[in-house]
Amino acid sequence: xxxxxxVAARAGVSRQTVSNVLNAPDRVSPDTRRRVEDAITTLNYRxxxxxxxxxxxxxxxxxxxxxxxxxxxxxxxxxxxxHALSQQAARRGYHVLLFPRSGDGAVHLSLYETRTVDGFxxxxxxxxxxxxxxxxxxxxxxxxxxxxxxxxxxxxxxxDGFAGGQAVAAELVASGRRRxxxxxxxxxxLVGDLRLAGFLAGCxxxxxxxxxxxxxxxxxxxxxxxxxxxxxxxxxxRPDAIATVSDLIAVGIIRGMRSLGVRxxxxxxxxxxxxxxxAAHLDPPLTTVRQPLDEVARRVVARFLARLEDPDGPSVTxxxxxxxxxxxx
Amino acid sequence: xxxxxxVAARAGVSRQTVSNVLNAPDRVSPDTRRRVEDAITTLNYRxxxxxxxxxxxxxxxxxxxxxxxxxxxxxxxxxxxxHALSQQAARRGYHVLLFPRSGDGAVHLSLYETRTVDGFxxxxxxxxxxxxxxxxxxxxxxxxxxxxxxxxxxxxxxxDGFAGGQAVAAELVASGRRRxxxxxxxxxxLVGDLRLAGFLAGCxxxxxxxxxxxxxxxxxxxxxxxxxxxxxxxxxxRPDAIATVSDLIAVGIIRGMRSLGVRxxxxxxxxxxxxxxxAAHLDPPLTTVRQPLDEVARRVVARFLARLEDPDGPSVTxxxxxxxxxxxx
Numbered sequence: 157x158x159x160x161x162x163v164a165a166r167a168g169v170s171r172q173t174v175s176n177v178l179n180a181p182d183r184v185s186p187d188t189r190r191r192v193e194d195a196i197t198t199l200n201y202r203x204x205x206x207x208x209x210x211x212x213x214x215x216x217x218x219x220x221x222x223x224x225x226x227x228x229x230x231x232x233x234x235x236x237x238x239h240a241l242s243q244q245a246a247r248r249g250y251h252v253l254l255f256p257r258s259g260d261g262a263v264h265l266s267l268y269e270t271r272t273v274d275g276f277x278x279x280x281x282x283x284x285x286x287x288x289x290x291x292x293x294x295x296x297x298x299x300x301x302x303x304x305x306x307x308x309x310x311x312x313x314x315x316d317g318f319a320g321g322q323a324v325a326a327e328l329v330a331s332g333r334r335r336x337x338x339x340x341x342x343x344x345x346l347v348g349d350l351r352l353a354g355f356l357a358g359c360x361x362x363x364x365x366x367x368x369x370x371x372x373x374x375x376x377x378x379x380x381x382x383x384x385x386x387x388x389x390x391x392x393x394r395p396d397a398i399a400t401v402s403d404l405i406a407v408g409i410i411r412g413m414r415s416l417g418v419r420x421x422x423x424x425x426x427x428x429x430x431x432x433x434x435a436a437h438l439d440p441p442l443t444t445v446r447q448p449l450d451e452v453a454r455r456v457v458a459r460f461l462a463r464l465e466d467p468d469g470p471s472v473t474x475x476x477x478x479x480x481x482x483x484x485x
Numbered sequence: 486x487x488x489x490x491x492v493a494a495r496a497g498v499s500r501q502t503v504s505n506v507l508n509a510p511d512r513v514s515p516d517t518r519r520r521v522e523d524a525i526t527t528l529n530y531r532x533x534x535x536x537x538x539x540x541x542x543x544x545x546x547x548x549x550x551x552x553x554x555x556x557x558x559x560x561x562x563x564x565x566x567x568h569a570l571s572q573q574a575a576r577r578g579y580h581v582l583l584f585p586r587s588g589d590g591a592v593h594l595s596l597y598e599t600r601t602v603d604g605f606x607x608x609x610x611x612x613x614x615x616x617x618x619x620x621x622x623x624x625x626x627x628x629x630x631x632x633x634x635x636x637x638x639x640x641x642x643x644x645d646g647f648a649g650g651q652a653v654a655a656e657l658v659a660s661g662r663r664r665x666x667x668x669x670x671x672x673x674x675l676v677g678d679l680r681l682a683g684f685l686a687g688c689x690x691x692x693x694x695x696x697x698x699x700x701x702x703x704x705x706x707x708x709x710x711x712x713x714x715x716x717x718x719x720x721x722x723r724p725d726a727i728a729t730v731s732d733l734i735a736v737g738i739i740r741g742m743r744s745l746g747v748r749x750x751x752x753x754x755x756x757x758x759x760x761x762x763x764a765a766h767l768d769p770p771l772t773t774v775r776q777p778l779d780e781v782a783r784r785v786v787a788r789f790l791a792r793l794e795d796p797d798g799p800s801v802t803x804x805x806x807x808x809x810x811x812x813x814x
Contacts, residue, residue, distance in 0.1 A: 202598055216601075217546075217582065222568055235564035239551055242583040251601070252583040253546065254571040269531050272545075272580070378766045404766075411768045434763050437707045437733075439740050 158199035167195040178203055218250050218460065219264065219273035221257040221287075223280060233430050233447060234279055237301060240453035241277060248457050250274075261290030268296045274464060277301060277456055283346045297463045299456050303473065305346055311463055312473045313455045317347055317429075320445040320478040321354025321399075322361065324427050327443075327480055328397045329362035333425060337370040337395035339384040339405050348401050351429060355399055370395065374405065381408020382415070389416050389424075396424055403428035403435050406442055410485070421485040431481050440484035447478050487528035496524040507532055547579050547789065548593065548602035550586035550616075552609060562759050562776060563608055566630060569782035570606060577786050579603075590619030597625045603793060606630060606785055612675045626792045628785050632802065634675055640792055641802040642784045646676055646758075649774040649807040650683025650728075651690065653756045656772075656809055657726045658691035662754060666699040666724035668713045668734050677730050680758060684728055699724060703734060710737020711744070718745050718753075725753055732757035732764050735771055739814070750814040760810050769813035776807050 164171045169188060176183045177192040184192070195201070220238060242252045253273055255263060257280075264287060267273050275297030278287055283305040291298045292310050299311040328336050338355055341348035356366040372387060374380035381400065385408065388395055400406050406428030410420045420426040421440050428435060431446035455474055463469070493500045498517060505512045506521040513521070524530070549567060571581045582602055584592060586609075593616060596602050604626030607616055612634040620627045621639050628640040657665050667684055670677035685695040701716060703709035710729065714737065717724055729735050735757030739749045749755040750769050757764060760775035784803055792798070 202595075222571055224568070224572060238567075238583070239553070242551055243553060243585045246585050254567070254581040254583060256572045256575050266531075267580075407766055414768065434766075437736055437763075439743065 158201040160201070160203070162199055163192065163195045163201045166199060167192045213271060215271055215274055216250050217253040217273045218245055218457075219253050219255060219267055219276045220279060221255055221264070221276075223257040233432060233449070236433075237279060237449050237453060240449045241456065244450070244453040244457045248461060250457065250461075252277075261287040264291060264298075265294060265296065268294075275299075275460060277460065281346075283344070295467065297460065297467065299460045299463065301452060301456055303346060308471050308473070310471050311459050312471075313452050313459060314473065314475055315447045315452065315478050316475045317350040317478070318354035318357070320429065320480075321351045321356075322358035323478070323480045324399045324429075324445060325355050325358025325364075326362055327482065328399065328425060328427065329359065329364055331425070333397040334364060335368070335393065335395045336364065336397040336399060337372070337388050339372050339374055339381065339398060339400040339409065341376060341401050342373050351401050376402055376404055378404055378408040378411070381405035381410075382412035383408070385409040385412025386416065389413065389418065394424070397427070398424060399427045401429055403430045403432040403442060403444055406444065406485075407434070407438065410438065410440075410442070426485040427480075435481075436483065443483045443485045444481055445478045446481050448476050451476055487530040489530070489532075491528055492521065492524045492530045495528060496521045542600060544600055544603055545579050546582040546602045547574055547786075548582045548584060548596050548605045549608060550584055550593070550605075552586040562761060562778070565762070566608060566778050566782060569778045570785065573779070573782040573786045577790060579786065579790075581606075590616040593620060593627075594623060594625065597623075604628075604789060606789065610675075612673070624796065626789065626796065628789045628792065630781060630785055632675060637800050637802070639800050640788050641800075642781050642788060643802065643804055644776045644781065644807050645804045646679040646807070647683035647686070648804075649758060649809075650680045650685075651687035652807070652809045653728045653758075653774060654684050654687025654693075655691055656811065657728065657754060657756065658688065658693055660754070662726040663693060664697070664722065664724045665693065665726040665728060666701070666717050668701050668703055668710065668727060668729040668738065670705060670730050671702050680730050705731055705733055707733055707737040707740070710734035710739075711741035712737070714738040714741025715745065718742065718747065723753065726756070727753060728756045730758055732759045732761040732771060732773055735773065735814075736763070736767060739767065739769075739771070755814040756809075764810075765812065772812045772814045773810055774807045775810050777805050780805055 160171055160174050164174045169192060173184060173188060174192055177189050181189055245252055264276055278298055278300040281300045281302035281304050285304040288300060288304045288310055299313060301313055303312050303314050338352060340352045356369060359366050359369055372384045374384050388398060398409050400409060406426055409426050413420055413424065418424060428442050428444035431444045435442040435444045489500055489503050493503045498521060502513060502517060503521055506518050510518055574581055593605055607627055607629040610629045610631035610633050614633040617629060617633045617639055628642060630642055632641050632643050667681060669681045685698060688695050688698055701713045703713050717727060727738055729738060735755055738755050742749055747753060757771050757773035760773045764771040764773045
């Protein structure tokens with residue numbers, strides 16, 4: 157690997173002259189400059205990146221914190237998003253730096269203050285996310301994938317969960333269902349609340365009274381879905397469709413229905429949310445809402461770079477439309 | 486954020502003196518040193534990381550390339566490994582830098598030559614992996630998760646797939662099965678060949694003639710598993726157990742069996758490999774082999790740091806035992 161000393165020797169100049177050619181070419185005569193450039197090409201010399209970063213104060217790294225996921229937990233959307241982000245960042249000369257999530261943003265600030273990263277993409281955001289609050293206060297560049305409730309106070313790219321919920325309701329009513337039920341997360345989750353609100357609005361738009369929609373609230377586990385299905389099917393009036401806020405709950409709903417001898421998709425339709433990789437592999441394959449993760453990643457990177465260029469510009473929230481993937485349920 | 490200039494001003498010394506306290510404390514009188522250190526503490530000054538890295542020639546970043554995963558593909562083991570690696574690296578002062586996989590190692594070399602990373606962890610390795618060959622030739626520090634066939638030529642940490650296959654066979658025979666079948670990947674995959682060889686050896690150890698084990702070879706898709714199950718169940722002598730090389734194929738086997746009215750686990754047992762997050766959520770929950778990913782990640786990081794300290798030491802391959810997780814199939 158060629159060093160700056162090799163280049164200087166080959167060009168017959170001092171090390172400082174090579175440095176000048178790289179960083180302040182005006183100070184070097186055209187003749188000398190050409191000689192140094194030839195030596196750089198011949199030796200395939202690459203200036204030390206740390207040194208360049210030191211001067212530019214840019215690391216070209218984008219920090220992403222990941223929560224610890226237990227061995228049986230599934231985080232398919234986030235894993236695929238991180239893949240997509242790595243691809244899209246590389247197209248713009250950036251790489252993704254992963255680090256373990258800690259709640260309040262202290263690790264983020266330390267990584268930024270030490271110039272290890274140029275800023276952050278926050279995933280798995282929550283309402284009033286303490287990381288977003290801390291980074292915004294310190295004027296650290298960041299973009300969230302997902303909203304935090306503080307719209308307008310930071311850059312965000314999100315998938316429009318309200319529109320996704322509406323699309324699910326429209327599809328169910330168009331296919332003749334009149335007694336839909338919905339299995340939601342506990343109240344207070346921004347993502348969950350928007351998906352449910354969209355579903356109820358979609359019902360109303362299609363002529364089904366939202367107050368007739370039975371809404372159960374459950375945590376995000378397969379067993380919670382099983383329990384919800386059994387509750388709904390053992391009630392006095394069975395629904396003719398069950399929509400829900402995640403594919404994981406949908407897996408449980410399908411299983412709970414099967415335990416009572418009902419196959420999803422015929423008498424009772426089931427619709428999930430996320431189009432996680434397992435959705436297409438279920439039996440029967442799950443109808444669900446797909447998030448355009450590549451496009452989210454592309455826009456997150458573009459928004460981040462725009463923020464670096466213009467630290468004081470207004471914050472922007474971009475919303476992308478999800479799409480319904482109709483399979484067998 | 487305090488700068489070196491703030492520290493110098495507060496301590497009443499020159500910027501160079503502050504720098505000396507940080508980098509060559511012997512050159513500074515104890516008194517002055519104490520004054521500067523007090524100023525550093527009071528102002529919470531943190532030396533610029535890029536500058537430190539420039540001197541140390543260490544980035545404290547570990548590069549990991551990720552293959553593009555299609556929206557319906559499942560890479561649960563790798564995603565969980567990257568999570569675990571990020572956690573384990575952080576404990577040793579390292580972070581993970583993700584970049585898109587390109588085949589031959591050219592991107593790796595460029596990231597190393599520019600000092601963007603200190604080396605690599607190669608995942609998803611194959612026999613005679615061209616990345617491993619290129620990095621070994623250039624003496625770039627790296628550790629593979631998985632073997633490449635070039636044992637002894639580079640550091641590797643792997644899960645013992647042969648032992649995993651043996652454990653599956655032992656469990657099946659101990660539970661009274663005498664006619665096991667195996668669905669393998671096409672010949673030539675190091676990982677797949679080891680799992681199959683272990684299974685056949687385990688059968689022999691338990692008193693079942695390996696030449697009586699019917700082995701089908703299929704690609705790694707759910708549909709491939711469906712097809713294999715139908716082939717095996719429509720044959721003249723049905724197996725009483727079907728073991729396979731991945732959970733994804735096992736999902737298909739369970740589905741193919743169900744299409745013929747046979748529920749996995751009773752008449753015919755089914756055993757997967759990987760304990761991917763979906764295994765516990767299948768119906769019935771899948772018996773499978775779990776890879777100890779946290780421990781793999783811990784050892785990969787330790788081995789990498791040992792390699793940085795001792796570039797010329799002998800290469801080491803560490804093998805970890807997987808464990809069988811017996812569920813309902």
